[in-house]
Amino acid sequence: MNPRGATVGPGVTRPRAVLVALGCGLPAVASAAAIDGAALGAAWATPFAGLLLSIALIPLLAPGFWHHHYGKVALGWALAFVLPFAALFGVGAAGAALVHAALAEYVPFIILLTALFTVAGGIHIRGNFHGSPGFNAVLMSIGAVLASFMGTTGASVLLIRPLIRANDNRKHAAHVIIFFIFIVSNAGGSLTPLGDPPLFLGFLKGVDFFWTVKHLFPETLFLVGALLALFYVIDSRYYAKEGAGPTDPTPDTPGFAIEGQFNLLLLGVIVALVLMSGTWRPGVEFVVFGTSVGLPQLVRDVMLVLVALLSLKLTPAGVHESNQFNWAPMLEVGKLFAGIFLTIAPVLAMLKAGPAGVFAPIVGLVTAPDGQPIPAMYFWASGLLSSFLDNAPTYLVFFNLAGGEPQVLMTTLAPVLAAISAGSVFMGANSYIGNAPNLMVKAIAEDRGLRMPGFFGYMAWSLGILLPLFAVMTFIWLR
Template identity: 70%
Template sequence: MGFFVRTALALGMLALPLAGHAAEIDGRALNVWWGVPFAGLLLSIALFPLLALRFWHHHFGKVTAAWTLAFFIPFAVVFGPAAASSGFVHALVAEYIPFIVLLTALFTVAGGIYVRGNLRGSPALNVGILAIGSVLASLMGTTGASMLLIRPLIRANDNRKRVAHVVVFFIFIVSNVGGSLTPLGDPPLFLGFLKGVDFFWTAKHIFPQTLFVVVALLALFYAIDSYLYRNEGVLRRDPTPDTPTFGFEGRINFALLAAVIGLVLLSGVWKSGVAFSVAGADVTWAGLARDIGLIVVLLVSVRVTPKEAHAQNQFGWGPMAEVAKLFAGIFLTIIPVIAMLRAGVEGPFGPIVSAVTGADGQPIPAMYFWATGLLSSFLDNAPTYLVFFNTAGGDPQTLMTVLAPTLAAVSAGAVFMGANTYIGNAPNLMVKAIAEDRGVDMPGFFGYMAWSGAVLVPLFVVMTFIWFL
């Protein structure tokens, strides 16, 4: 942690004298080699837990910082300190800080709610929790719903011999697909909301796709879980027997959760002016009020949550710290990748952009679905959504009407396919970290992709033929 913080502070000090020199990186001036640090970080996340788990557990922050420096130092030498520091500050102010503040607030508030009761991890109960989570994900965000339900779900199944599949389907449904109906559900949709997409547009236009995927996943999960339940049984002794009375500890956090939702919604509807600019990143009064309000909510939650609720949840900052470090590296090393994508057909990734447009110049919804989805599987799905939102014209009124199938394809691709890998969406890593902390033997990076490839990809192919061709 200390090494990573010192590195960030050093880069920040480099950036301070140059914060006013806003300069957007021209992706046309880059080549694909600038994406190597980003690819290296992704491979580190994928391979180190498999090949050197102990080393990764103790040094993943240092590895992340090393890949970040592997991008920034050469970039500063080639393009100058001004361009490097501007990119760093812009990513920090415009993207990372709002992202991590919201994520930490949801993690803290949801982690202060303890669900007690005599929960037994039968297939029917597990399906019920997943179904409830799929609804909550669009109301309180995939992060909030995941943090609220993953602990009671793991606790309910802690006398089962095999639990990893339960967590994998939880990531599919609650941490991703379920958040596809409102801007509160997933960051890409919130960015679309800020760009002018109506609040209920996604609910109206991709509800059938969402219902199809959720129902199919629940049915498949029930079949798999029932088979394992019958053939493996349960341990005779429940390691953490629940109290017989169902209820909640830390109920004050429900009110704080409503405050989080209200602050996020307010920042989208309050058309405030710019408070100040840093390296080309405009910080609005609405965004500033949102982030300060979220920090206050976070601190209040820590203060007022009963110690018993945190103790029962085994609440700790470890999973949040891991996500914060890894996504700091992802947000920074992704800078040249996003710049190359934004360069469109004139950039190094021109073939990708050209592939989504027909000979008549009109967008091809099926190609937008897969291009957005596949990139969202490995890049952060929020900036990927913006890239293809702008590639399709960027006019929300046109996209919501004439090009509605294209916007639906971009929205579904960004949210649904964030479930394809652990790094496709922030809650994925958080849920994995919590599950492993509770002793669940989770699949590695490629093992998880084997699950998503076998379960999710066939569903996405069927979706393509039904809705996007």
């Protein structure tokens, strides 16, 4: 979630503090987001496409190389954007783009993700768990509910470990994690602004807090219910074929208990800090090489770091040992998304250029000849782009394309706003990089020794299961 500086009404003076880094010499610009997307050709999407294909193919073709050098690969593609951009548009513009990607996008993202990973990693849910189809479905149902209140990332990191532990004697468990990503890491976060970053940005723009639950509840109930039913059928078939299965590497512990309960309070603090950053509007911001950093964001991020450190200090070592807690999944997500956030900048700029950019055909698809918006096309356009791009700025692109006026979008154009919201949240499940928890859950599962499908293998599941459900939803709600 990336709250920017607060918007201040007319007549209100906004104090600014311009921070200048010593010796850098980069000129201040309006914002890296002011990259003229209309001036960019399709070739500027090559670094992002290259990184995407690297994530998809190198783990399959050269797994050993990828395991040791994925960070260097991400850095290489990032430089493939920054260096030509600096050569053509100047060092100042490239530096501003780098600062904007870091301060406005990546740093808030990685701090929030690290805090959730740390705090949830300090909670050990102990009990007599067996990875039966019924247990797995119930745990995912609980996760779907929690996702709208503590975020898809928080619910995913909290529940993925007990789910893996319950199924670690299963011969076939990858599909369990895939459905967990569908349900908990994506679909469950569609009912409140706390659930997923796109909805939070809509809330910052003026969309009522409870608007999404009023307008997306039927669609969410259908999608989550259908996925749970499909999962139960598929998992029951696997479960029946497996029989007794191998010896359980983590024997069940009698009774139920939550260890590291202090971290539950810290999870609540994280949710409160995120909500605070979107509602507290002191009108104070700092400008760093053209990128605005609002005081609420600064306070939130500093407090999130303190929360993570407090969790590490107060969590008993035994809890971390029981969770097999380590930093490998966080490092993988952090390095890959650093490259993603930078290489995605020109792609988003070209999208924001609308009819003047190379993605003008996409813009044309969402509008009828009479100039009226087409909700179904907004759903599919925002959704398919959110499958591979950062779904939060993608949401904003289509939010603004539909007029950007929250009062109109919540009333007259409510079907359009619902379509944008549903597409941005639901279709984040289409690929591993569609939503941050997807890659996080995959990394945690692989760190625990579970063999997960590759990039295209995962998409075979998502395209075969999710797209038909999205087509049904279009027919029912978006005609």
